Amino acid sequence: MRRTLMLVSAPLLAAALALGACAPSTAQPTDTGDEQTGTLRVWLFDEAGRAPKEALVKEAVAEFTAAHKGVTVDVSYLATDAAARAAKFKGAFNDPASAPDVTEFGSTDLAGYVAAGGMADVTKDLDAWEAKGELPADLVKTVTVGDKVYGLPWWVGVRALYYRTDLFTALGLTPPTSYAELVTAARRIRAAHPDMVGITVGGQYVFGAMPFVWDAGGDLATRSGPTYTATINSPASKAGVKAYTDLFAADICPAQQCVDLTGGKTVSTFAAGTAGMGIIGNFNRSAIDAGPAKGKYAVVPLPGAKPGSVAPAFAGGNNLGIMRSTKHRTLAVQFAELLASKKYQLKLYDALGNLPTMTSARAEVVAKDPFLKPFIDTIAAGTRFVPADPAWTTIDSQKVVITMLQKVITGKATVDQATDEANTLMNNAFAGK
Known part of the structure; x- marks a missing residue:
């Protein structure tokens, strides 16, 4: 079982920030539409043993498409190598036509992505999500830049x-x-x-x-x-x-x-x-x-x-976000909410051992594996994060x-x-x- 923790990706952040500094204004992605049919593109991080993660994602896709007629979901898995991933995101930020609708991202990458204009503000979507009460405030901060939220906490590591x-x-x-x-x-x-x-x-x-x-x-x-x-x-x-x-x-x-x-x-x-x-x-x-x-x-x-x-x-971990350039905003939010739901957080734990962000889901995994209790107790006591500012890339590098x-x-x-x-x-x- 492989446990991957994306905590610091300075090269990836640097690429995003460089993009924000040099890309022409015409390339800056904007909210472009809300189509209810078509293909929803999703980028997720690859794993050394992808099969368990891929199986749960396929299950989520099947559940989603069954509930949304005329919708297909195209999932791509990104290499975890920082340079390769940076190139993919740089291309997506410069060319919205090549960008996904939903993407997985490391918690310390977010400030750079926001600075590059690549991520959609989902503050209102999170407020309206019925599962929001399951997310501790300190974990919500890991997807917050300024006073806006740009993602859903998917899993956490401490x-x-x-x-x-x-x-x-x-x-x-x-x-x-x-x-x-x-x-x-x-x-x-x-x-x-x-x-x-x-x-x-x-x-x-x-x-x-x-x-x-x-x-x-x-x-x-x-x-x-x-x-x-x-x-x-x-x-x-x-x-x-x-x-x-x-x-x-x-x-x-x-x-x-x-x-x-x-x-x-x-x-x-x-x-x-x-x-x-x-x-x-x-x-x-x-x-x-x-x-x-x-x-x-x-x-x-x-x-x-x-x-x-x-x-x-x-509090390290990975999150799910919506690209600003999406033409399927509602569908993108709904799919991200499904994948970040308690049901699929538990499946992700079973597949890879990644700790859920939702409180009730964490209680269930501790019941399965008492080894995890000290980590859950640590999360419950309150976690902290690095400054959610693009400058952290410079400070870190x-x-x-x-x-x-x-x-x-x-x-x-x-x-x-x-x-x-x-x-x-x-x-x-x-x-x-």
């Missing part, structure tokens, strides 16, 4: 704290319920097993670091009206940066060993059996089970500083947050110095400088 049950039992440890307990457990593990790290963390792991910032009451930026202002150097954000970078200590995860680790490498470190704990996603389960850690771990929500609290996690973390970890800058520098660079990006 990270929680994986820990080695064998080590915890041998050392008489209990799963941490606070940051302080996490630090204590990490030190105990490394002291007993010098060949391991207490918790695997990475200097290039933005989504591993941000829960500590959010838990401290900080954030990357705050929105006022249509614009964002960086707040990574606020006192609360600094406290969160310090909490994360303090984990890069010789008795936990040595800086020289961990400063260059990415999110993927933290997963492989835990899977290899060389870490006592790790901040890892539900979508990484198969990778962990492919390594020596299989059968020797359990999961709890990543704890916050306050005992018993849950640190906010980044320039590695502003990564550079900030690494300077602190390596001692090249203090927390104050590194966060001040990052704050300036982020504000420059928001201002288009």
Whole structure:
């Protein structure tokens, strides 16, 4: 079973933004019609093992066409390679005749697509959707740019704290319920097993670091009206940066060993059996089970500083949107709503293991697989997101947050110095400088 999580697609966003900057005005797509018959074109992301996803989509298509006479649905599967996908969307934004009516997109891609003028505003459609009450407000924010909604949340992925049950039992440890307990457990593990790290963390792991910032009451930026202002150097954000970078200590995860680790490498470190704990996603389960850690771990929500609290996690995932150029707007919305319905979210979980966004659907998958409960509890506690602004592409591609973390970890800058520098660079990006 393959679990795919589209979280960051900087090349794809860059292509979309470049399009918005250079495409002639005549190429900018607009709402062009609402035909009730004809062919509805749908773009979805491909999978390494497409058959299960394709089967559920075919079922949805059959249900939809049975209820809509004179309508056919043409589904195409896009390569997940960022460059290939970027080329497809660039062509669609430049030439509406080649564009789909409905498309799947990664959550961090949206701001760039909106900036390029490619996505339809579906705020009123979502408000009228009978299933809206099943969608948590924080997940709706992942399809929101400014004060408008541009898609339906389809599935979500979050990270929680994986820990080695064998080590915890041998050392008489209990799963941490606070940051302080996490630090204590990490030190105990490394002291007993010098060949391991207490918790695997990475200097290039933005989504591993941000829960500590959010838990401290900080954030990357705050929105006022249509614009964002960086707040990574606020006192609360600094406290969160310090909490994360303090984990890069010789008795936990040595800086020289961990400063260059990415999110993927933290997963492989835990899977290899060389870490006592790790901040890892539900979508990484198969990778962990492919390594020596299989059968020797359990999961709890990543704890916050306050005992018993849950640190906010980044809400990644994929959504379904309507292209502005569609000539079948009502049909497009109706098909997206069908595919994003509870029925097909549950089928998507069965097919690929992707967590549903609807609350009742999540309850059902936990009943099937208790392993998922810590992730569902994390979502229920409240998730967060990166700034829904095209500038995030620049901030991400320039590695502003990564550079900030690494300077602190390596001692090249203090927390104050590194966060001040990052704050300036982020504000420059928001201002288009």
